[in-house]
Amino acid sequence: MSHRSKLTEIVNANALGYKTYLYFVCLDDPLLNVSRVNDRLDKGGHSVPTDRIFTRYDNSLTNLI
Incomplete structure (x- = not known):
């Protein structure tokens, strides 16, 4: 979801009749992401x-949002 093109893909899929679901998983702090990448x-x-x-x-x- 870091680029708006992903939203366009979802909208296009819906327009073609696909049912889409979005499950968004996020860590509380981006420093945790840095730590995970380092691991x-x-x-x-x-x-x-x-x-x-x-x-x-x-x-x-x-x-x-």
């Missing part, structure tokens, strides 16, 4: 720049 990185997963984590967090909440 994932320690296990060989991919990284995400910290500034992008904060931007996506804020954008997701804005787009949800």
Whole structure:
């Protein structure tokens, strides 16, 4: 939900007759997201720049409303 294009996909699906449901799961603090990304990185997963984590967090909440 960090980009408005996701909302467009939902609207388009509804227009085509699909029934859509949105379940939004969010942590209380974006620093927890940073910690989770660091844990994932320690296990060989991919990284995400910290500034992008904060931007996506804020954008997701804005787009949800």
